[in-house]
Amino acid sequence: IEEDPQYLCPGDPKLNQRYVAALLYYSMGGDKWIDSTGFLTEVDECGWFGLACNDGGHIYNIDFDDNRLKGTIPSEIGHLHYLTGLVLDGNRLEGTIPESLGDLLDLTYIDIDGNDLTGSIPESIYGLKNLEVIDLNDNNLTGSLSENIGNLTMLEFVQLNGNSLSGSVPPTLEKLTNLTILMLHDNDLEGIIVDGICANKLSTLSTDCGGDEAKVKCNCCTYCFALPTTSNPSLPSTGNPTHNITNAPTISTSAPTILTSA
Secondary structure (H helix, E strand, O other): OOOOOOOOOOOOOOHHHHHHHHHHHHHOOHHHOOOOOOOOOOOOHHHOOOEEEOOOOOEEEEEOOOOOOEEEOOHHHHHOOOOOEEEOOOOEEEOOOOHHHHHOOOOOEEEOOOOOOOOOOOHHHHHOOOOOEEEOOOOOOOOEOOHHHHHOOOOOEEEOOOOOOEEEOOHHHHHOOOOOEEEOOOOEEEEEOOHHHHOOOOOEEEEEEEOOOOOEEOOOOOEEEEOOOOOOOOOOOOOOOOOOOOOOOOOOOOOOEOOOOO
């Protein structure tokens, strides 16, 4: 703080925000980023690469997509109370998802797929009633998918495939009537996709419901992925679905069984 070229006074309301913004740089290997324009200079933090501010000068969006981030997400990010969007996908972030994300009550979009995150999905996230997107696929997340996900009735898009989540698929997903895309395949989840989930008529629903030893029973899945077998060790291929809320993701059809009745 003492070396900040802006020389903000201790009582300046922007000091805390600027500190957290600088901490993002230090915690996530900013010196190796593809683009770090403006960071740690005298420029207002609203002008630093990847940070967007509202008319009041508060950071409301962070977008460091595919920017060669490496390190951990600092827990202090929870002090950015005006944040609505967090995009950190396609990087090399490690460690856990901070519980402090649950303090960001205006958050609508979490996109941290394609990293090396570990640990479980923080329970605090299920209190973010404005969330529309949870995109955490292709990490190393473990633990269960909480039944409290049913509290997030604004959700439109959930992509959790390519992790090591375990336990049962929560039946409370049936409460998510705005959901259009739900991707749970390539995990250790098991159980039954209840009729209430099917009744929501998702455009895309993928689970590990394929093959002779399916872990999930699903009568309405649009994509069923199978466990690898000795005779076909290449299964499953999770593909690389795009995270577009309005369009169904593109999924490799070489591995999953596509149910035409869905």
